[in-house]
Amino acid sequence: MLKILVVNLGSTSTKVAYYEDTTAVAGENIKHSKEIVQKEMIDQIEDRMKAVNNFLSANDLSPEMLDVVSARGGLLKPIQGGTYEVNSEMVEDVKTFKYGKHASNLSTMIAYEYQQQYGVKAFITDPVVVDELIDPVRMTGIKGIERISIFHALNQKAVARKYAESISKKYDELNLIVVHMGGGITAGAHMQGRVIDVNNGLAGDGPMSPTRAGTLPSSEFAKYIIDNALSYDEVYNILSRGSGFISLAGTEDALEIEKKALNGDRESIEIYEAAAVQIAKEIGSRAAVLKGNVDAILFTGGLAYSNYLIDMITPYISFIAETKVYPGEKEMEALALGAYRVMTGTEEVQTYT
């Protein structure tokens, strides 16, 4: 029996689970305080590692007894989907934040730490840089600037497969729009198993989210940077973790804003309404790339627990296709299964070079 620890760091949470083969035995979603998630990314590693170690001891588990750690993959060079063994090249790229900064980088570092200290196998599956974009959506109107694919690849694909299974179809027979609404929000156009267009949900484009600005009017933002004499790192920090609901409401906790909105707070209602319209516009854009051939629109992520938000989005997009909601995430199961498949030889492990 394979003993698998699953480690999944999101921008606002650390999710940990323990699997025996493909069965979930224990799991926890640790919500971190604002003080922790606003720290410089590399300085969060101790708190995040502590959360994972506390989970192990609370469940009478120890690193020595594990066979595998399966982690959410971070910002690497663009790669194909699949399961990759964590190696030193990968760790160099995530720990130097060469391709960007996100908590998922720390997941990979934690898995590597267990591999080095305890000799367990360490893998990542479908990292946030999975890139299946078609060429026309990469090009922008400035030579030298291209759109790139950074999104919730793991959960979007896991939820899309779950939906396909529920209607006795295969993932690669369907055209789906999958919208993950977490700390970041991404909407992917899945055409027969490939994500041919998706917004860069980290510091790129798309709807505003709890921690991110999303698409901004270009010249106004250029002026904002110049007026505030911002460095590249400062701009990156604002876009990737200091904007969206944080900028507008002072918190990344959507639930807190929602409670206020439901009590009639005008500002909170307006924030939710603006987010809902922006998410709907993003879905409309993906529907166009799929030429209107959309089998279903699937909502997932922490914010998909909010019927209030889903009910605000639905009237704008229900003409496109049927909608289905998968609150939370299927990432833990997808990570456990990814590691299980390569450990049992049903899928070939990939190498990051």
Ligand SMILES: Nc1ncnc2c1ncn2[C@@H]1O[C@H](COP(=O)(O)OP(=O)(O)O)[C@@H](O)[C@H]1O
């Ligand atoms: N029941 C709920 N209603 C509204 N928002 C929720 C609910 N549960 C969680 N959220 C919000 O979802 C966001 C976190 O989503 P999650 O997918 O866990 O994020 P991440 O994995 O990026 O850390 C937070 O803003 C949180 O407040």
Ligand SMILES: CCCC(=O)OP(=O)(O)O
């Ligand atoms: C980096 C893209 C994935 C993402 O936005 O994850 P979170 O919602 O966990 O921040």
